[in-house]
Amino acid sequence: MKLRLYSIVIIAILTLVVPAVFLRGTLPQQTATEIDGLAQFASMQGVSLGPLIWSEGFNNASTWTLSGSTPAILQVNNSLTLKVVLQYKTTAQTLSVYHTVSLPLDQGPIVTLRLQVSGGVSYGVRFWGVTASNKPFSAWHEGSSLQHRPGRGTSETIQANLVSESSIPNPTLSLAGAKITRMAIYIEAVPFISGTFSMRLFSLKANSVLITKANSNEVGGNFTALVADLGPAIATQKLFQVFVGLDIQGSSDLSYVPYFTTGASVAAQGYTYITKVATTYELALLSPRQVNSSPLFSGNVHSSSLVVSARTGEISFFRLNSISIRFFSTQTAQSANLDPGTSRELVYYFFVFLFVIPVVMVVLVVKVFKDEH
Numbered sequence: 296m297k298l299r300l301y302s303i304v305i306i307a308i309l310t311l312v313v314p315a316v317f318l319r320g321t322l323p324q325q326t327a328t329e330i331d332g333l334a335q336f337a338s339m340q341g342v343s344l345g346p347l348i349w350s351e352g353f354n355n356a357s358t359w360t361l362s363g364s365t366p367a368i369l370q371v372n373n374s375l376t377l378k379v380v381l382q383y384k385t386t387a388q389t390l391s392v393y394h395t396v397s398l399p400l401d402q403g404p405i406v407t408l409r410l411q412v413s414g415g416v417s418y419g420v421r422f423w424g425v426t427a428s429n430k431p432f433s434a435w436h437e438g439s440s441l442q443h444r445p446g447r448g449t450s451e452t453i454q455a456n457l458v459s460e461s462s463i464p465n466p467t468l469s470l471a472g473a474k475i476t477r478m479a480i481y482i483e484a485v486p487f488i489s490g491t492f493s494m495r496l497f498s499l500k501a502n503s504v505l506i507t508k509a510n511s512n513e514v515g516g517n518f519t520a521l522v523a524d525l526g527p528a529i530a531t532q533k534l535f536q537v538f539v540g541l542d543i544q545g546s547s548d549l550s551y552v553p554y555f556t557t558g559a560s561v562a563a564q565g566y567t568y569i570t571k572v573a574t575t576y577e578l579a580l581l582s583p584r585q586v587n588s589s590p591l592f593s594g595n596v597h598s599s600s601l602v603v604s605a606r607t608g609e610i611s612f613f614r615l616n617s618i619s620i621r622f623f624s625t626q627t628a629q630s631a632n633l634d635p636g637t638s639r640e641l642v643y644y645f646f647v648f649l650f651v652i653p654v655v656m657v658v659l660v661v662k663v664f665k666d667e668h
Contacts, residue, residue, distance in 0.1 A: 327622065333512075336525060349404075377390070383488075406478075407499075415488060416446050417446060419442040419443055514612075518605070519610070521602070522600055522601070537620050540579075543612065549608035550567055550607045551604060552590070553604075
């Protein structure tokens with residue numbers, strides 16, 4: 296009796312184990328490949344805000360135009376004040392203030408606005424321009440930190456890199472001769488919002504960019520950002536991680552965020568780092584999942600770049616030691632592609648293990664118990 300039971304148990308085990316051995320999973324396996332980001336290293340430069348190239352005096356109301364179906368009051372006198380009473384509606388409401396400007400993109404203008412917007416509504420800033428041949432283009436895009444910002448009821452300062460804002464929606468745009476000619480500041484409310492809201496613009500100006508170029512992988516000076524040109528733009532659809540080895544020094548309050556960019560778009564972002572007391576070295580991890588902001592200064596629109604942007608303080612020394620870029624690579628198991636002959640064998644295989652063996656086991660069990668009785 297015991298011997299027969301052992302035989303049945305062994306057959307049962309084999310029945311369960313053999314399919315697991317021979318019918319292994321055939322789904323694609325994901326692994327990572329790695330490339331040296333310094334293989335095509337082109338240049339390094341330190342970047343900071345340059346001289347003032349334009350400032351709005353708020354002394355000419357005719358250069359500001361109000362657009363929208365909602366009645367509002369616009370005042371321009373040393374600052375700009377917009378007051379609006381929103382009625383209860385089932386649709387969203389938007390009100391825009393347009394202004395004419397002239398900012399050449401080849402100067403790399405950085406626009407700075409200091410404003411205050413009531414809570415309960417959102418606001419944003421948009422730009423438009425023309426090319427050297429007078430062809431119009433939009434210099435804004437959805438997903439930008441300049442769009443749909445919640446009003447906080449307190450004074451805020453926001454900055455816009457007009458080269459980046461122009462290049463993201465227009466990747467082939469030539470900066471030579473192109474300029475920004477129009478801008479808009481808007482407030483918006485979602486459906487069912489009503490009440491009195493206001494926006495006040497205290498200052499509006501544009502600065503050029505100061506660039507200090509280096510002939511090696513290190514640079515010294517006083518900068519708010521470091522940009523390393525890594526060569527032609529790298530496809531980042533399967534980007535996994537970026538590891539950056541760097542040495543950095545700066546002011547006592549220095550904190551910084553590393554970005555890996557392709558053109559003017561951020562492909563991966565790191566955490567906020569602070570300088571160390573014992574060493575200047577840092578190994579930073581950047582990930583596509585970490586992207587939640589964009590640097591004010593960006594690299595060449597036709598290249599991949601590493602941008603190290605100071606969040607507070609200034610950078611006085613920077614050296615790029617290494618950069619490893621890792622991508623997902625999909626490898627498909629060979630057994631996933633079956634020829635007709637293999638398919639027929641699998642049909643027989645399943646027939647045996649799903650029907651023949653269970654029937655044989657039932658017959659054996661019945662026979663064992665019959666013999667006992």
